[in-house]
Amino acid sequence: KNQVEQSPQSLIILEGKxxxxxxxxxxxxxxxxxxxxxxxxxxxxSLTIMTFSENTKSNGRYTATLDADTKQSSLHxxxxxxxxxxxxxxxxxxxxNNRLAFGxxxxxxxxx
Amino acid sequence: DGGITxxxxxxxxxxxxxxxxxCEQNLNHDxxxxxxxxxxxxxxxxxxxxxxxxxxxxxxxxxxxxxxxxKESFPLTVTSAQKNPTAFYLCASTPxxxxxxxxxxxxxxxxx
Numbered sequence: 200k201n202q203v204e205q206s207p208q209s210l211i212i213l214e215g216k217x218x219x220x221x222x223x224x225x226x227x228x229x230x231x232x233x234x235x236x237x238x239x240x241x242x243x244x245s246l247t248i249m250t251f252s253e254n255t256k257s258n259g260r261y262t263a264t265l266d267a268d269t270k271q272s273s274l275h276x277x278x279x280x281x282x283x284x285x286x287x288x289x290x291x292x293x294x295x296n297n298r299l300a301f302g303x304x305x306x307x308x309x310x311x
Numbered sequence: 312d313g314g315i316t317x318x319x320x321x322x323x324x325x326x327x328x329x330x331x332x333x334c335e336q337n338l339n340h341d342x343x344x345x346x347x348x349x350x351x352x353x354x355x356x357x358x359x360x361x362x363x364x365x366x367x368x369x370x371x372x373x374x375x376x377x378x379x380x381x382k383e384s385f386p387l388t389v390t391s392a393q394k395n396p397t398a399f400y401l402c403a404s405t406p407x408x409x410x411x412x413x414x415x416x417x418x419x420x421x422x423x
Contacts, residue, residue, distance in 0.1 A: 201353065203353070233411065233412075235414075240399075240417065240419070241416055241417065242317075242401055242403075242414035242415050242416045242417050243401075243414050244414070245411050245412075245413075248411055288353070288354070290412070298356070298359075299344075299356075299412060301346075301353040301354040301355075302353055303351065303352055303353040304353065
């Protein structure tokens with residue numbers, strides 16, 4: 200079973216609307232959680248990084264939340280733009296080693 | 312500018328041939344990784360290296376080989392033993408344990 204589960208697998212939203220992506224993980228012990236944006240055919244680019252003590256972090260129109268007790272994170276996109284169309288990948292690092300656990304990604308399509 | 316560079320962007324290979332994908336970084340990072348990405352799946356770890364002249368198998372190492380003779384370089388060879396080599400390959404590096412991974416732009420390998 201994958202240690203990082205993301206939902207929904209894909210979604211289509213209208214330009215200007217908001218959306219929220221979910222990430223549930225079982226990685227333990229926990230070190231940090233990152234959200235990456237991956238455009239088609241490109242490498243992932245980091246959006247946010249959150250450690251155990253942080254529960255909200257923003258990067259422009261992207262806001263990530265983390266509940267380390269329930270092992271859940273969300274990424275909220277505000278006032279979506281066409282350029283937000285991409286795959287959003289949740290990555291969790293376990294404490295004590297250098298291994299990264301990847302979710303399968305949330306595929307977001309923004310339409311005009 | 313510092314970064315991580317993969318080449319070539321697109322690669323075609325005949326079945327039964329070995330091929331080497333290049334990954335170079337000038338970020339002075341100790342750890343480097345190779346991932347494979349297939350449609351609808353998360354990134355899967357092929358090999359990783361935490362220091363020069365040392366590397367470890369990831370989850371799907373069969374049919375692949377690597378070397379780490381220099382800190383800056385971590386080439387991946389896809390051998391003829393890899394049964395299904397057509398995929399998008401991503402190289403990444405991290406400066407330290409549990410910190411942000413920086414990704415290259417990827418190499419799309421197609422076996423014809």
